[in-house]
Amino acid sequence: MMDAETQEIFRQEAEALMEALQEGLLVLKDTPDDLEVVAGVFRALHTIKGTGAMFGFSRLASFVHNFEAAFEAVRSGKAVVTPELVNVALTAYDLIAELLEGGDPDPAKDAELTAALNAATTGEAAPATAAAPAAKKDAAPAKIESWDLQFRLPQDFMEIGGNPIAMLDELREVGGDSVSVRLLTDRLPPIAQMDPRALYAGFQVTLPGTIKEGAIRDVFMFHEDQMELNLTAVHAAEAAAPAPAEAPKAAAPAAPAAPAAEPKAETAAKANKAASAAVAQLRVAADRVDLIMDRVGELVIAEARLAAIAAQLQNEALLGVVEDIQRLALGLRDSTMALRMTPLSSIMGRFRRLSHDLAETTGKTFDFIVEGEETELDKTVVEKLTDPLVHMIRNSVDHGLETPEQRAEAGKPERGLVKLSARHAGAEVIIEIIDDGRGMNEAAIRKRAIERGLMTEDSDIPRSEVLKMVLEPGFSTAEQVTALSGRGVGADVVKQAIESLNGSIDITSEPGFGTTFCLRLPLTLAIIEGLLIGVANDRYALPLLAVEQILELPEKLAKGDSATDVIELNNELVPVLRLRQVFNRTGTPAAHPKIVIVGANDTRVGLVVDEIIGTNQTVIKQLSPLHSRLKIFSGATILGDGCVALILDVIHLVTLGQEIEQRLKGNAA
């Protein structure tokens, strides 16, 4: 019987293989004669079949066997990839996915799809260009990000005239300037036993970029048989974890080379006979990383407490140690956070599939372009982002893009464009979903918003805000339900999901030219740099990244007693919130209050506080569901002295400031 761990390893492997399979099929849709991709699809199928049979999925194995046969025909040049084949294969993919998840679809499906696969590869008369796919293309499979290469040459290599330096130079020629080389000196004998003519060193080389495996292997012409050579393709999704050199204890100490390592090598597609791929890559269950992150959070808190005690005792030696621990804890925090970073490409396969399906069902033709899929985000953010992105892409195609006929009429190219782009901007990631469709109809949205009571006829709401109303719950303009938009999340869920990630969403739209949804998301959710402030003997934390300036409270504002005021900053009026009043605190304010200017969504608000305490590593703890209605706080953190400080929600404060400003303007008018 399979134990849970083995099962989990199989599940993870299957997931990766399925991802590769789907990715490959979608690439083949556009470049049907890319033999390398065909080979990749074949390999993925082959491995799914093999491990599936081993893990008791016999129905799956026998179905995949037939699936594989179809691609064997393509691989050997007996058949070619046609759009029909890709479509049937994608449906077959869905069946495998269902079987893997333990579903029990109608057994007739197996036979039906097998027949369809056969028909798509053998049934049709061989096309005139049957011999076409002979020429090997130079394109590497789409997903390879870099190659990890470890090699050790025979000891007599230099003796017989070989030159390892020349080899490294050749590798640099293949991989460009950013090739990095590390010397492996672990097999160096004691100096007394050293043969001065022998080569003991090994080399660890990383070659970034999509290089063809053959080009790398060519460097080792003649020697592959006599040397140790481990070449592993690092795929986009895997590059996330900066691969710890040693396998942690978690990786089944009893059988280190066994299941954990093998599937890895297989997933790395370019097979690597010596299965030491685990050295470079390690697949770890996500909750283990979360556990580390939790503990690092606790460590940071404990460290702060230690620092507080040391500062009190004024013990030089202790302070020195505290400094060391502080540095280590910070380093640990950073590397743990890096572990959590996942590139967006890990969910891109789904979107490519979605765009394929959307094209099929809507009859709209469009290019789906992804930019910056290497952009990394916190794992939680990436996971929570999937559904909103699915919705927005679907929305762009369903409602944004016109039909080819409509586009032709409007004088636009018949082929539409949907672009998903991601990039880093400071501590945020900006994700945009752009379409070149008909754009949003502001008048229709206004009308609908008034109907729904979201605004009144005479509301003076700027266009950008009006457009955002499509994200309100229950808002929908004449939504035609298509086969695809029938299921899944609504637009309001998009807004909720993004806000729960402390992100924000903006919509810009130009009638006739298209719509852009712009998401801004924080890089991470676990630990942030905070600014501790004091308000009436209590301490609160603000995300430091949101803090723009800290000023002395101007004399005339200090005297005022209204709940809000404005301060002029670079010719711009910024509303001011007195936190004492916001929190209903009585008593005498500090003699020299300060204003902290914070910003979100290009809008700012000034917060009057009694005291600036300093920066702090803020380990974010969620508030209990009981307190979740308190929008002004986004969480809580534990300070060095064990006290709790609430974390202020900057986005909420900014909205609060704007509301008060609006109200004041209303009064004035």
Add this chain to the structure above:
Amino acid sequence: MSKEILIVDDSPSVRRMVSMTLQQAGYSVTEAVDGAKGLEAAKAHRYAMVITDQNMPNMTGLEFIQAYRSDPSSSGVPIIFLSTESEGGLKEAARAAGALGWMVKPFETEQLLAVVKKVAG
């Protein structure tokens, strides 16, 4: 100074093809018609690279490599071994005797140049 390469082969056409190709690429080439002449030349001068055929009268390429490698002065001089497909197993034997690489006959001039460039620089 152009790099000097020694070609040991009893077939004049092969020697000529190798010489022409390499000279055009800027190498200087010394020809030896059999193993014995090859050894003489190799011991008298240190070449950037030695290419030897297997099928030769008197001394096979394998024997030539063994004899040359028994001379300490050969240390660090790369040897490329020429054989035909049918001579299976020889590749390994040549490697064991101290050849750095091999080429299978027949080969194109481009292949030859690629190997020489790789080995001799």
